[in-house]
Amino acid sequence: AVVGGLSPTPGRREASVLNGLAEGMARRGTKLGEFLGALPEVLSQAAGIAKDGGRPLPERLDAVRLLVHVPWDAASPALGALLADDQPQDLRIAATAALSTHGRPEVAGMLMASWKKALPALRREILEAMGRRPERIQALLDEIEADRMAPGELGASLLKAVLNHGDASIRDRAKKVVQNKMPEERQKIIDRYKTALGMAGDAKRGRDLFKTNCAACHKIAGVGTLVGPDISDTLSKQPEQLLVDILDPSRVIDNNYANFLVKTKSGTVLTGFISAQTASSLTLRRGEGQEDVVLRQDIEEMKSSGVSLMPEGLEKNVTVEGMADLIAFLKGWRFIDAPEREKR
Structure with a gap:
């Protein structure tokens, strides 16, 4: 009826x-x-x-x-x-x-053709679709191998799922592909700074380092500007992961904060992550909370850079000992001024 x-x-x-x-x-x-x-x-x-x-x-x-x-x-x-x-x-x-x-083989190619220009919500949908079927995961690995996509763009959860996939052929290939695309220089720097993990850092000195090097884009305990992801919930993160996040920020990218390059018809080049959008405009946010609003009709070209909004190179300003202090602040900022009994 x-x-x-x-x-x-x-x-x-x-x-x-x-x-x-x-x-x-x-x-x-x-x-x-x-x-x-x-x-x-x-x-x-x-x-x-x-x-x-x-x-x-x-x-x-x-x-x-x-x-x-x-x-x-x-x-x-x-x-x-x-x-x-x-x-x-x-x-x-x-x-x-x-x-x-x-379940057609053409689907993966159709979805990935949109990747470079896809805004965060669409990126999440594409990744969800690509992660559902083994052949699409293989297509993702093809994209990474061909340098059309960075491993970090998979995001933390999908990257972990692919590297630990139940299908050994996917798991083994993923580990090989991701390892091959890992910047050797970044890994050498991380290895050099690992000695910081065994040091007893000073959280108060770490707070000063945070103010100088991180506060333009991050905010913790009332210090800084919230531009990038909220990193205040670091209590559950292992120091090893914090070290990697700090020294190789593009290893895993939160696609909500993917860095975009936008070229306008007048020749202006803008960068930042998409903080807001309407049917007629996009808002790009960058360091210190600065924003640029651009009309969609004025955009000549737009694509993701494939790297994190957070720049590499913090090691130029922070020593190994300083890294121990910075990690101590990130892990223990809640207790930095608390009475001794509250730290236990």
Whole structure:
């Protein structure tokens, strides 16, 4: 009865009904496309609605979600078109999610074609889609091997999952690929500074080092400017991990703070992470909380740099002993001025 009441050209209500119906049927092991064999026109219209820029965005989003249940040959041209840079962010995210449900080998390439210009929310959706299937993880490793993507861009959770994957062929290849892409000079510096881990650092001296070297982008205990990720919750982090994060900040990148390079049509080059966005503009934030607002229509080129907003080279300003002090501050800033009994 529900299907019988649908018009051949679905509007938002019809698309919502079909999406709900499809989800319920999927839980029972039945596919909507098979059930609606007598009404192929209902599903075939979804691709056209999804691509129609004159339709309201909620209606287009409903149509995109319906493309999950449309055969690949009919769905893929629309989903591919909706990944384009000129499409609304919400549509690109929905198209990525819909594509990820199709187990076709072409999906990985379609998703990664959007990577360099993808903003943080879309990046998260792409990584989630790529991490779901073994062949897509292999495609991610292909991207890293070809220097089209840095290992750190996978983010901490996916990188850990790939390096510890249950499939030995993926796990072994991932370890080899990531190791080969690890900057040797950075690792040598980390190895040299490891002696700091065995030293008893002075948290108060570390606070002074933090003010001088880190406070332009980070804020702890009321000191500094919150530009980058909140690093105040360091109590649970091991000193070894803090050392790596400090000396090789691009080893693992929080994609919410991916550094973008934006070139405007007037020739201006801006850098920073995307701190805010609207349908017509982007806001780039950089050190000391400085921001640049750029209209989307003025952007000639935009891409992720593949490196952290936090620069390398802290070792030029901090000795090994100073690193012990800085880590002591990061680990114990809560207790730096507390009475002795509170430190126990």
